Amino acid sequence: MMRKIIIAICVFLGAGLFTFQISEKEFFSRHALSATPMKFKIPKGFPGPQYKFENNPLTVEGFELGRKLFYDGRLSKDGNFPCASCHQQFAAFATFDHALSHGFKDQFTTRNAPALFNVAWMKELHWDGGINNLEVQPLAPITAGNEMAENIDTVIAKLKADPGYRRMFTRAFGDGRINSQRMLKALAQFVAMLVSANSKYDKVQRGEAVFSPSEQLGYAVFRSKCAACHKEPLFTDDSYRNTGLTVNGRINDYGRMAITGNPNDSLKFKVPSLRNVYLTFPYGHDGRFYSVGAVVDHYRFHVVNGPTTDSLLRNKLNISDDERFNLLLFLRTLTDSGFISNKRFSAPPP
Numbered sequence: 158m159m160r161k162i163i164i165a166i167c168v169f170l171g172a173g174l175f176t177f178q179i180s181e182k183e184f185f186s187r188h189a190l191s192a193t194p195m196k197f198k199i200p201k202g203f204p205g206p207q208y209k210f211e212n213n214p215l216t217v218e219g220f221e222l223g224r225k226l227f228y229d230g231r232l233s234k235d236g237n238f239p240c241a242s243c244h245q246q247f248a249a250f251a252t253f254d255h256a257l258s259h260g261f262k263d264q265f266t267t268r269n270a271p272a273l274f275n276v277a278w279m280k281e282l283h284w285d286g287g288i289n290n291l292e293v294q295p296l297a298p299i300t301a302g303n304e305m306a307e308n309i310d311t312v313i314a315k316l317k318a319d320p321g322y323r324r325m326f327t328r329a330f331g332d333g334r335i336n337s338q339r340m341l342k343a344l345a346q347f348v349a350m351l352v353s354a355n356s357k358y359d360k361v362q363r364g365e366a367v368f369s370p371s372e373q374l375g376y377a378v379f380r381s382k383c384a385a386c387h388k389e390p391l392f393t394d395d396s397y398r399n400t401g402l403t404v405n406g407r408i409n410d411y412g413r414m415a416i417t418g419n420p421n422d423s424l425k426f427k428v429p430s431l432r433n434v435y436l437t438f439p440y441g442h443d444g445r446f447y448s449v450g451a452v453v454d455h456y457r458f459h460v461v462n463g464p465t466t467d468s469l470l471r472n473k474l475n476i477s478d479d480e481r482f483n484l485l486l487f488l489r490t491l492t493d494s495g496f497i498s499n500k501r502f503s504a505p506p507p
Contacts, residue, residue, distance in 0.1 A: 192216035192329055195346075197277070200354035202362060202390045206277040208291050208349055213342045215350070218329040221505070223347030225325065226340060228504040231315045232295075233305035234261055240295065240344075241504065243270040243304075247497050249433035250274060250351060256444025261306035267408050269444035272437045274353040274496065275430065280395055284426045284442045287416045292345045309337050316340065351502060353432055354390075357490040362390070368490065375487025378480045385469055386428045392491065397425040398467040401460030405443045412442065423465050432491045449488055453481055 195215040199205065213219075227244075230236040243258040243266070244250040250273035252258045257265040268284050282288040288297060298304040299312065316322045317335050327333040329343060360366035368376060379387075388394040397413045402424065404411070413422035426442045440446040446455065456474040460466065476484065496502075 192218045192331070195220055195350075197349070198352075200352065200359070200390070203354065204278065204391075206349075207280050208277040208345070210277075210349070213292065213345055215346055216329060218325070219343050219346040220350060222322075222325045222329045223343035223345065224502075225322075225505050226344050227347050232299055232307060232312050234307045234311075237261075238305050240298070243298070244273045246502055247436070248272070249353065249436040249493075249497055251437040254438070256439050258304075260304040261302065264303035266301075266304055267410065268442050269439060271427075271429065272433060273348055274351045274432065275391060276351065277349040278391055278395075281427070285413045285416050286397060286427060291349060292341045295341060295344050313337060313340070351496075353493040353496040355495050356432065356493040358487075359390075359493075361490070369486070371483050371486045372490055373487075374480075375483035375485070378476065378484045379487055382474050382476055382480075383431075383484075386467075387431045392431040393428045396428050397422065398428055398470075399424040399463065399465040400426075401455070401462065401466050401470050402441065402445075403461055405445065408443060410442060421465060424463065425465060431488060433493055433496070434488050435492050436497065449485055450481070453484065457481070 193216055195217050197206070197210055197215055226232065227240045230239045230242075232239060238260060243252050245253050247253065252270040256269055257267070258270045260266055271284065276282065276291060279291075280286075280289065282291065282294050283297070288294045296309065299307050299309065313335060316326075322335065323333040326335050326339060330339055357366055357368075361368055386394055386396070386398060399412075404424070411423050413425040413427075414420060416422075429440075434440075434449055438447060438449070440449070440452050446452045453476065456470065457476050458473065460470050460473050462471055
C-alpha cells in the first residue's frame with residue numbers, strides 16, 4: 158500500500174486549520190527539485206572519454222544514488238556481496254590480496270577483479286572485452302551465480318520496498334519510478350566519476366613536482382620498453398595481447414577468443430592500466446603474479462612463445478637488473494593516494 162504524507166495547510170475560511178492527504182509519489186512528483194548538474198572534468202593531457210555522457214547526464218543526485226547502490230549488499234542474493242566487495246577503494250577499486258574474489262556461497266570468481274578507475278575512457282570492459290557499455294556491465298556480476306547470484310527483478314523489488322531509495326530515485330530522475338535502466342544509469346554515473354589522475358607522475362607532468370634521479374631513469378626504461386602497450390597518459394592502449402602466459406589449468410581461460418570465436422585471439426587479454434599498480438596486486442587475468450617485480454621478470458625471462466604471442470614479446474624484454482630497479486621506482490610514482498582516500502568515493506553514511 159502506498160504510504161501517505163500528511164500536509165497541514167492553514168486557510169482562513171472561518172474554521173481555521175485543515176489537513177489533507179496525498180500519496181508519497183504525488184508529493185515528490187509535485188515538489189521534486191531539478192537534479193543538480195555535475196561536470197565531468199577531463200584531466201590535462203587526457204583524451205576525450207569513450208563513455209557517452211550525453212545519454213546519461215551527470216548529476217549530484219544521480220552520482221549519490223549510484224554510490225549508494227555500489228555499496229549496497231542488497232544487490233546480491235544473500236546481501237553479503239555489494240559491488241564494493243570485489244572493488245575496494247583502498248585497492249584502487251580492485252580486490253585486495255586475492256587472485257580471485259569471493260562470491261555467493263563461498264564460490265570464487267573466474268578472473269582477477271580489474272581495478273575500477275578511468276573506465277570512462279575504456280571502449281570495452283572485462284579482461285576479454287565482452288561488454289562494450291558501462292551501463293550494461295553491472296548485469297554480469299549481479300546475475301552471475303558465483304558472484305552476486307541475484308536476478309534483476311528481485312533487486313528492483315528490494316529497491317522499491319525501501320522509502321529511502323524511492324526518495325533518491327525521485328531526486329535523481331524527477332519521479333519515484335524505479336527500474337533497471339535507472340539503476341544502471343546511476344551506477345554508471347558513480348563508476349564513471351572514479352577518475353585517477355593525481356599521482357606523482359601527473360604532478361611531474363604538470364610541473365608541480367620532479368622525479369628523483371632513479372625515477373627519471375626508470376621513466377626512460379618505461380618509455381623504451383613498456384610504453385608501446387601501456388600508453389600514456391592512461392597507461393594502457395586498451396588492446397588485447399597474448400603476453401606469453403601458459404594456460405591456467407584450473408580455469409582454462411582463453412581470453413578474447415571466447416568473445417570473438419577467432420583462434421587468432423587465443424590467450425589474448427586486455428592490457429591493464431599501470432596506474433596504481435602497487436595497489437592492485439595480484440596481477441594478471443588470473444592473479445598469478447603477487448608482485449610488480451614478478452611481472453617484470455616474466456617479461457625478462459619467462460615469456461612462452463605460441464601462435465598468438467605478441468610480437469613485441471617474442472624475444473622477451475631486455476631489461477637489466479639496474480633498469481628493473483629504476484623501473485619499479487618509476488611505477489611507484491603512478492600511485493594516486495588522493496584517489497584511494499577520496500571520501501566522495503567511499504561508502505555513504507548509513
